[in-house]
Amino acid sequence: MEEDNKTEDGSKWIEKAKLNPRVYLFWWRLRNKAIPTNQFLCYRRLMGHDNCPRGCNILEDGDHVITTCGKLKEVLEILNSWEFWIPNCCKWMDDKSKWMVNLYCNTIYLSWKARNLWVHENKISSPFIIAFKAVDIAAVIRNSACISSGIENANQPEWLLNSWHPSAPDWIKVNIDAALFKYYKARIGVVFRDCQGKFLMAFGISYIH
Numbered sequence: 001m002e003e004d005n006k007t008e009d010g011s012k013w014i015e016k017a018k019l020n021p022r023v024y025l026f027w028w029r030l031r032n033k034a035i036p037t038n039q040f041l042c043y044r045r046l047m048g049h050d051n052c053p054r055g056c057n058i059l060e061d062g063d064h065v066i067t068t069c070g071k072l073k074e075v076l077e078i079l080n081s082w083e084f085w086i087p088n089c090c091k092w093m094d095d096k097s098k099w100m101v102n103l104y105c106n107t108i109y110l111s112w113k114a115r116n117l118w119v120h121e122n123k124i125s126s127p128f129i130i131a132f133k134a135v136d137i138a139a140v141i142r143n144s145a146c147i148s149s150g151i152e153n154a155n156q157p158e159w160l161l162n163s164w165h166p167s168a169p170d171w172i173k174v175n176i177d178a179a180l181f182k183y184y185k186a187r188i189g190v191v192f193r194d195c196q197g198k199f200l201m202a203f204g205i206s207y208i209h
């Protein structure tokens with residue numbers, strides 16, 4: 001029973017995935033009901049309503065943040081159109097690779113940051129940019145040198161420079177990673193950066209091998 005609970009709240013696959021520390025801390029707070037959703041704030045009488053501030057018109061609790069928020073679904077749809085096929089329910093992450101768990105957790109984290117940017121600074125984040133950043137972080141997170149650092153800047157992250165070197169001037173560098181799955185499935189992720197390390201674009205492709 002205890003094992004089932006661990007699986008359901010994500011602790012099992014989150015520990016396995018070795019997330020970026022900031023993403024890991026966000027998920028730890030999420031699992032411990034310690035992020036300031038509107039439900040959280042309303043319960044403490046710090047907010048007059050508990051609806052999602054991004055126009056969903058339903059209760060914003062932790063479950064809404066990781067599964068049902070319309071803004072999150074827009075990002076997941078973009079990632080799925082790139083053939084990453086991320087489920088919109090974290091209970092399905094048990095059989096996913098570490099890389100896919102990283103991509104999923106990064107996506108939720110960045111979606112929450114975009115929500116806060118809207119709430120506190122009235123700035124709208126493009127779902128395409130969120131999807132790009134989620135892939136970008138997941139593409140380099142496997143290196144242990146990155147895991148001990150934080151996410152500073154999506155365009156020129158300091159932690160990226162510990163393990164990644166830019167291309168020659170006026171060239172574009174392409175990093176490719178691949179994963180093999182059961183039943184002959186394979187997935188390839190590709191990230192493009194310019195000679196200053198600035199993120200340009202990313203995409204994923206699924207194959208049968």
Ligand SMILES: [Zn+2]
Nearest residue numbers: 052056069070
């Ligand atoms: Zn919402």
